[in-house]
Amino acid sequence: MPENNEKPPVWIVALWDTLAGFFTKMFESVWSGFMDMIPHIWSDTHSYWSKWFGKRETAQWNAMLDMFVSAEMIDADAAANLLKLKDVSGPLDDLFYFYLFYSLSSTYMMQAGFAVGGKTRQSLNKKYSPEVPHFRELIPAAFIAPEKTGEVRDAMKRGGISDEDIDLAFLASYRLYTxxxxxxxxxxxxxxxxxxxxxxxxxxxxxxxxxxxxxxxxxxxxxxxxxxxxxxxxx
Incomplete structure (x- = not known):
């Protein structure tokens, strides 16, 4: 198939160069303006943050940390080390304060919810019996009461063990002469x-x-x- 070496018309080349130059200038202008705006954005953000939330005072830090110490989430030494975060320059000190409060609070609520839900879990476990004893605990029952072998194998299957592996487990459980x-x-x-x-x-x-x-x-x-x-x- 012959190659097409025909050049585009001059006016298309000129139009393309004009458009390319236009978009290049536009990008450079926007990027340059954005870089100039970054310090102002940071300054305004810091100003609004300080206006809305204010700087956390030492008393607020102590009150927050004492609350988690009394809840036994952290000990006194950990609280003393965390208190050093308040000396970081703003707005990072405020960010640390709110993140620390959120992190410890969410952890406390999760642990408290898990503890409070203990009775519910026990009730559901009793009703649905999701756990299956380990197969090593089940196999002796088949030797003691051979009529229970079918139930033992069924329990092992519910534990995810295949028939072939059940056979191997029984074989490995036979007592040998010393x-x-x-x-x-x-x-x-x-x-x-x-x-x-x-x-x-x-x-x-x-x-x-x-x-x-x-x-x-x-x-x-x-x-x-x-x-x-x-x-x-x-x-």
Missing amino acids: EMDIRTLWLRGVLNDDQMFMRMRELGYTDTRKKTAILKAYRNKQRKSASFCIDTRLF
């Missing part, structure tokens, strides 16, 4: 070798560690047997 129990039962012949290896594997033993534990148990048995024989001869 290492000492396994050794004793194996040495007494209650557990055969395969059963002993299976129980040790459930405790997380590798094959190497299982053999080490078995050798240790066997040697302990030999020492106990020898000690028993010696003690028998003594009697």
Whole structure:
């Protein structure tokens, strides 16, 4: 597709330059005037603020801070430090005063509302029962009373646990033989070798560690047997 290298008419270029120059001058004029007005705006704002609200006297600061100290929102040391804000040049001192009053007052009202609403929360909690016990507190109920297993699983689902995770939680809750129990039962012949290896594997033993534990148990048995024989001869 051929390029269009045709230049615009001279009068369009001249019109564009004129308009661009006009808007540039207008922007410079407005911006320059605005910068000149800023000190006057600040001065007028400060004047109106002081006229409407006046400067907070030390007595007003003390009265406000004492009120929050008596309400146990702040302590005396905090009040003494906050009182230093009154020495900031105006109108920041007034801004600090009103912001501090608003901040502490709103915090007090929120805390008071939370405390006063305690009975309401308790009543609503009793009516709607939004909390679900932790699943670790629920699972033992299924072992103690197997007929409650369905209710336990339902409560766990209400707590946001999936069926797969519930199965894993039950599996992880089964009691295992301790290492000492396994050794004793194996040495007494209650557990055969395969059963002993299976129980040790459930405790997380590798094959190497299982053999080490078995050798240790066997040697302990030999020492106990020898000690028993010696003690028998003594009697």
